[in-house]
Amino acid sequence: MSEARERVLDAAEKLFMDQGYAAISMRDIAGVLGLQQAALYYHVKGKEELFMAVVERNMQRQRTGLEQAIASAPDDLEAQLKAIAHWLVEHMPVDMIRMLRSDAAHISPTYASQLLRHVAESMMEPILSVIQPAQRRGEVQPMDPNLLAGMLIGVMNWVAYFDQEALLEMPTEAVIEQVIAVLLHGMIVR
Amino acid sequence: MSEARERVLDAAEKLFMDQGYAAISMRDIAGVLGLQQAALYYHVKGKEELFMAVVERNMQRQRTGLEQAIASAPDDLEAQLKAIAHWLVEHMPVDMIRMLRSDAAHISPTYASQLLRHVAESMMEPILSVIQPAQRRGEVQPMDPNLLAGMLIGVMNWVAYFDQEALLEMPTEAVIEQVIAVLLHGMIVR
DNA sequence: GTCTATAGTTCGATAGAC
DNA sequence: GTCTATCGAACTATAGAC
Known part of the structure; x- marks a missing residue:
């Protein structure tokens, strides 16, 4: 991919992930790059194609980022x-549910189902690859692992929001520590 | 409030909460009601005013719904x-973070800060009113209660999404049971 | 590769008939 | 209370000069 197209994707990614597909215009993206709106069409086919390229690149990064984070960590749950939490709070799109619902509703059905598959393969899969072996070892409760993975993403989505808006006075590292402690051992004092 | 305006708010609520402020046009809302777009302006001042009226009414319902759910439950954590989880999975707007980030970015700053305050007062407060006494009793870990409340909302947001899209084969009641069990006692087998 | 110009559509909002 | 008609602005996308 050309370096110029890469820069277009960078600008589009920041805007789309922050505010959503419908809320961002091609002019907004061109404006960030100091270009006229029409100039974008030399690099991309259209708004939908641009959005999907952004999502695909981002999801590819999620997958490799999560896999590397897991591989680099000690082999314990x-x-x-x-x-995983550390990676997610810094690199996850801040609103996964908006992507899966609102954004998906405004692109073609083909693209929408691709979007869902990307999230399943790039975000759910790596998390499941940690949870499921731990369940087989009898370490984790024998409940639906998709629910556990979804809980982790849901929580981290909220933490990432708190973090970006600076709504907690704790350092990010301490927040992650506490969140994972609750997910592992519960909020109840034992 | 007139019955007709109420119907306008109902239609707008469903569309706005599902797809977001920017993605919904006044024509969309009128279409659901079988009206011409211009007819809406007899009942509301404009799109922003309509959106804020929808948010305010919804948040008022969240507050009374949560407070009643808590009051009707036995007095234990x-x-x-x-x-709370039961109420949220059935009545929470499906994407709180989109409301607080994307939608807030497309309305006037005054309205945006009102939106934030409504969420704090109508959703966070009732949850805190359960968590904080339990912390004072020494029942719950002495961590930031806002973080715990945010975790609960984040998790329930994801559960509500799973539930609406029918991505889990369990009945909703069983999902809530498992989710609360994890938040209380952790996913680790003791 | 980026520009200007513009076609064609859709948007929020207003005016005025009924 | 709802309609038709319409305005001005913003949108995606294309054509063609440079």
Whole structure:
């Protein structure tokens, strides 16, 4: 991919992920780059194609980022979940549900189902690859692992929001520590 | 409030909460009601005013719904969290973070800060009113209660999404049971 | 590769008939 | 209370000069 197209994707990614597909115009994206709106069409086919290219690149990064975070962590559940949480709070699109619902509703059905598959393969899969072995070892409760993975993403989505808006006075590292502790051992004092 | 305006708010609520402020046009809302777009302006001042009226009414319902759910439940942490979760999965707007970020970015700053305050007062407050006494009793870990409340909302947001899209084969009641069990006692087998 | 110009559509909002 | 008609602005996308 050309370096110029890469820069277009960078600008589009920031805007689309922050505010959503419908809320961002091609002029907004061109404006960030100091270009006229029409100039974008030399690099991309249209708004939908641009959005899907952004999503695909981002999801590819999620997958490799999560897999590397897991591979670099010690081979135990707590360390791996912390590594996942650490990656997610810094690199996850801040609103996954908007992507899966609102954004998906405004692109073609083909693209929408691709979007869902990308999230399943690039975000759910790596997390499941940590949870499921731990369940087989009898370490984790024998409940639906998709629910556990969804809970982790849902929580981290909220943490990432708190973090970006600076709504907690704790350092990010401490927040992750506490969140993972609750998910592993519960909020109840034992 | 007139019955007709109420119907306008109903239609707008469903569309706005599902797809977001920017993605919905006044024509979309009128279409659901079988009206011409211009007819809406007899009932509301404009799109922003309509959106804020929808948010305010919804948040008022969240507050009374949550407070009643808590009051009707037995006076113990687990029962009250389940009551909250039960209410949220059925009545929460499906994407709180989109409301607080994307939607807020497309309305006037005054309205945006009102939106934030409504969420704090109508959703966070009732949840805090359950968590904080339990912390004072020494029942819950002495961590930031806002973080715990945010975790609950984040998780329930994801559960509500799973539930609406029918991505889990369990009945909703069982999902809530498992989610609250994890938040209270952790996913680790003890 | 980026520009200007513009076609064609859709948007929020207003005016005025009924 | 709802309609038709319409305005001005913003949108995606294309054509063609440079």
